[in-house]
Amino acid sequence: MMRRLLLTAVLLLIGGTAAAQDQLLDVPHTRFVLPNGLNVILHQDRATPMVSVNLWYNVGSGREKPGRTGFAHLFEHILFEGSANVPEGKFDEWLEAAGGNNNGSTNSDRTNYFEDVPSNALELALFLESDRMGHLLGAMSPDKVDGQRDVVKNERRQSYENRPYGMAFLTLDSAMYPASHPYSWPTIGSMEDLSAASFDDVVEFFRIYYAPNNASLSIAGDIDLAQARRMVEHWFSDVPAGKPVPPVAAAPAVLTAEKRMVLEDRVQLPRLHMCWLTPPVYTPGDAEMDVVAGVLTGGKNARLYKRLVYDLQIAQDVGAFQGSQALSSQFCIIATARAGHGLGELETVIQEELARLRSEPPTDREVARVVNQTEASFLSRLERIGSFGGKADQLNAYYWRTGNPDFFAEDLARYKALAPKDVSAAAATHLRDGARVVLSIVPNGKPELAAAKPSTD
Amino acid sequence: MKARMKTWMGTTLVALGLSVGALAAQVPDRSRPPELGPTPALTLPPITRTVMPNGLTLIYMPKRGVPLVQVNVVVKAGQVHDPAHRPGLAAMTAAMLDEGAGSRDALTLADAVEFLGASLSAGGGAHETTVALHTPLAQLDPALELLADVVLRPRFDGAELERQRRQRLTSMAQWHDEARAIVQVAYNAALYGAGHPYGRMFAGTPASVGAMTVADLQRFHGTYFVPNNAAVIVVGDVALDEIRPRIERLFGAWTRGAVPAYQAPNPPRAARQVLLVDKPGAAQSEIQIGLVGVPRNTPDYYALVVMNTMLGGSFSSRLNQKLREEKQYTYGARSSFAFGLLPGPFTASASVQTAVTDSALVEFLRELNDIRQPVPDEELTRARNYVALRFPGGFQAVSQIAGQLENLYLFDLPGDYFNGYVQAVLAVTAADVQRVARQYVTPDRMAIVVVGDRSKVESGIRGLRLGGMTVKSILDVLGPVPVVGSE
Numbered sequence: 001m002m003r004r005l006l007l008t009a010v011l012l013l014i015g016g017t018a019a020a021q022d023q024l025l026d027v028p029h030t031r032f033v034l035p036n037g038l039n040v041i042l043h044q045d046r047a048t049p050m051v052s053v054n055l056w057y058n059v060g061s062g063r064e065k066p067g068r069t070g071f072a073h074l075f076e077h078i079l080f081e082g083s084a085n086v087p088e089g090k091f092d093e094w095l096e097a098a099g100g101n102n103n104g105s106t107n108s109d110r111t112n113y114f115e116d117v118p119s120n121a122l123e124l125a126l127f128l129e130s131d132r133m134g135h136l137l138g139a140m141s142p143d144k145v146d147g148q149r150d151v152v153k154n155e156r157r158q159s160y161e162n163r164p165y166g167m168a169f170l171t172l173d174s175a176m177y178p179a180s181h182p183y184s185w186p187t188i189g190s191m192e193d194l195s196a197a198s199f200d201d202v203v204e205f206f207r208i209y210y211a212p213n214n215a216s217l218s219i220a221g222d223i224d225l226a227q228a229r230r231m232v233e234h235w236f237s238d239v240p241a242g243k244p245v246p247p248v249a250a251a252p253a254v255l256t257a258e259k260r261m262v263l264e265d266r267v268q269l270p271r272l273h274m275c276w277l278t279p280p281v282y283t284p285g286d287a288e289m290d291v292v293a294g295v296l297t298g299g300k301n302a303r304l305y306k307r308l309v310y311d312l313q314i315a316q317d318v319g320a321f322q323g324s325q326a327l328s329s330q331f332c333i334i335a336t337a338r339a340g341h342g343l344g345e346l347e348t349v350i351q352e353e354l355a356r357l358r359s360e361p362p363t364d365r366e367v368a369r370v371v372n373q374t375e376a377s378f379l380s381r382l383e384r385i386g387s388f389g390g391k392a393d394q395l396n397a398y399y400w401r402t403g404n405p406d407f408f409a410e411d412l413a414r415y416k417a418l419a420p421k422d423v424s425a426a427a428a429t430h431l432r433d434g435a436r437v438v439l440s441i442v443p444n445g446k447p448e449l450a451a452a453k454p455s456t457d
Numbered sequence: 458m459k460a461r462m463k464t465w466m467g468t469t470l471v472a473l474g475l476s477v478g479a480l481a482a483q484v485p486d487r488s489r490p491p492e493l494g495p496t497p498a499l500t501l502p503p504i505t506r507t508v509m510p511n512g513l514t515l516i517y518m519p520k521r522g523v524p525l526v527q528v529n530v531v532v533k534a535g536q537v538h539d540p541a542h543r544p545g546l547a548a549m550t551a552a553m554l555d556e557g558a559g560s561r562d563a564l565t566l567a568d569a570v571e572f573l574g575a576s577l578s579a580g581g582g583a584h585e586t587t588v589a590l591h592t593p594l595a596q597l598d599p600a601l602e603l604l605a606d607v608v609l610r611p612r613f614d615g616a617e618l619e620r621q622r623r624q625r626l627t628s629m630a631q632w633h634d635e636a637r638a639i640v641q642v643a644y645n646a647a648l649y650g651a652g653h654p655y656g657r658m659f660a661g662t663p664a665s666v667g668a669m670t671v672a673d674l675q676r677f678h679g680t681y682f683v684p685n686n687a688a689v690i691v692v693g694d695v696a697l698d699e700i701r702p703r704i705e706r707l708f709g710a711w712t713r714g715a716v717p718a719y720q721a722p723n724p725p726r727a728a729r730q731v732l733l734v735d736k737p738g739a740a741q742s743e744i745q746i747g748l749v750g751v752p753r754n755t756p757d758y759y760a761l762v763v764m765n766t767m768l769g770g771s772f773s774s775r776l777n778q779k780l781r782e783e784k785q786y787t788y789g790a791r792s793s794f795a796f797g798l799l800p801g802p803f804t805a806s807a808s809v810q811t812a813v814t815d816s817a818l819v820e821f822l823r824e825l826n827d828i829r830q831p832v833p834d835e836e837l838t839r840a841r842n843y844v845a846l847r848f849p850g851g852f853q854a855v856s857q858i859a860g861q862l863e864n865l866y867l868f869d870l871p872g873d874y875f876n877g878y879v880q881a882v883l884a885v886t887a888a889d890v891q892r893v894a895r896q897y898v899t900p901d902r903m904a905i906v907v908v909g910d911r912s913k914v915e916s917g918i919r920g921l922r923l924g925g926m927t928v929k930s931i932l933d934v935l936g937p938v939p940v941v942g943s944e
Binding site for chain 2: 024047048049050084085086089092093094096097098099100101116118119120121123124127128130131135147150151153154155157158161162164222234235237238266267268269298299300301306310313316338339340365368369372373375376379380382383384385386
């Protein structure tokens, strides 16, 4: 979830190449830890006279409890409403006056914030981040919580209730994970839980999770490393450490049966969502499933696109993706039928292609196409230092998931190492009919367009 | 001697103290935000602009660092050039450019591009079509061949046109679900009318899309896709004397053509109108308020950008702060001037909770009126700085930079435009801002368009007595749901 009107960071595509290119993917950095536990990563890039200051807190909606969902994201909003030395409204005003952009986002696993500023405003960004990390509670009030509660409800309406097919992932997530699992409830939270959040609940959440020992600060751009280090040490020196934060504990989610669901919506065309649980980010199987997605829908010649959209023309669109997350990933195939066609027809073709991919490796060309696209996307990612997905953000992401901020080359190597048989083996292991969720969203009054359970034969 | 020694020692100790332990040991002074140092300058590499013998413009800027190259071909062929009987032709032509080109059919071409790790896409706008190539430097030569094929030798196969037709008609059917699409169509039509290209849907009408032929595409391409009507924009990790011979080889034989003169329509007169489009059950209302604005070449460009930043062009802007932070009616409210070759619209907009639609309209109109009064210095300085100082951020990625350079060509901007940008913005005064606000932000002449649940919002809006209100259905705005022939 975003505080602002911006799209979430693009999902990674996939790819691979030669040794010389690997060097390009080195992102030299310095890392150190402050006495209060704050992890700090510094990377110099003088290509543009700007700096991105990026802060990840190791708390996402996964830390919430059922009945109190939406907290982490609501908290993200409140973090912009002022702190002890930053009156309400000044966070944005002071940054804008310095030519800075800022935003934040929350997902199941973490909350991140960034300020992209001209290089002369690095200290301002550090002042603002350290003030709200260390001196927020005194400035927090029930009014502020109430105000942002309503903004978040508007955000929810805009992203879910007021969008065609908007309720799809809320429905899928609650079906794929047990009710106690951190991923079963949406980051945005339910309207009821948002209404029920008390000021004290919110204060407690901040005390536990918004501690420097539960955070990582990544700074990339036009910086002098020694000077940046001094500035960080100075501004975060009065932020006290919090208690240690235990890792998120969740029993691994496993699907043991196929679940089928149907929703009606104010839509012209029916849409099929087919989802499985797959290996977490950067674990074995994750890169494989990325490549599976590319082989199925990554381009005009990809198997599902070519059959459903190009040849048969019974689908308006089809997309597959590996949604990689910390505890468990989600692999989904989503296809919208053309007028006059039902989701059962689409499912028949999807089943044929899955059976084929499970039993027979894709061609070298199919895999190379996907891997080359991925490699190119790694290069593109190195162009930007700021915003979501820029180098500052990526250094933090890699640090939290692997312990190594400069994981770029290792990440790409996962894809380059794959042979076609690895791809089909992953499909066979992870894309089983008997362990998935199938959701049909159909136009009001047209349940017959849903994908019904096929008769067993 | 003694005194000087003491002073020297004192100075050294103080200096040592500040640079070694003392800074870290001092509690940070949070009584006010830290001072900013001097603003760093953005020094762009030189931009080279040349014209080849066949009239093709080449605009180049190096970008060292990451081995990527962006090569965009921009052709002055857009929606405004659609024949009267074929709205949507420019859009369809753009969509068809990469559905087979040269010796490669659609599938083979897609495979070739993807295998290189490149991306090649064609898209259009009101006045131009852009074919954009993004490629690793290592694949530049084969990627350029594909780009040239797409621009110069699109195949326009009949079977592909059929596919695109069905794709488009289906998208047009889906617009009936999408409040944002409905409000956009209704608003543009309200401001410009069907007689002006900006008042029509860029994709055309279902009837027009249904009737398009390969001959239509060929004629459009043949007429407008000529080198004297186009530019190649190159940004990347490649030297000019490496890229220029390649462009000359691939595009040198492209022959000039006479392009029909374009007759711009008169701008419509703005007048207050209120339109409600019923979307039963909508959880939010889409609001768009505005009028026909100014073209890009307006002498008031910088003043308008700064003024709009204060009104609705930043998070701290008046519209956003009022409608989101203070009233909590919306997740975000904004305003913008669309600076086209013809005067584009000024628009203030938001998606607001259904129940507060009428209240939101009151706040919108209040802010649109208040901006016409003198603005406080602090607010003006903040807006100027925000626009000027974040300027370097737009020059990180080759694709971004190429987009900026396209504007030099399309709007005939001077070569030193980027170098002069920051100064020009910082030179905007309070008097400039008030003058342009009074001249261009005239709420009494604005159209107010709302897409929302009539049963919940109609009486509230009528109660505001904003002017004669029309109520329409989605079918009134979009026409019937197009029927898509099946394969």
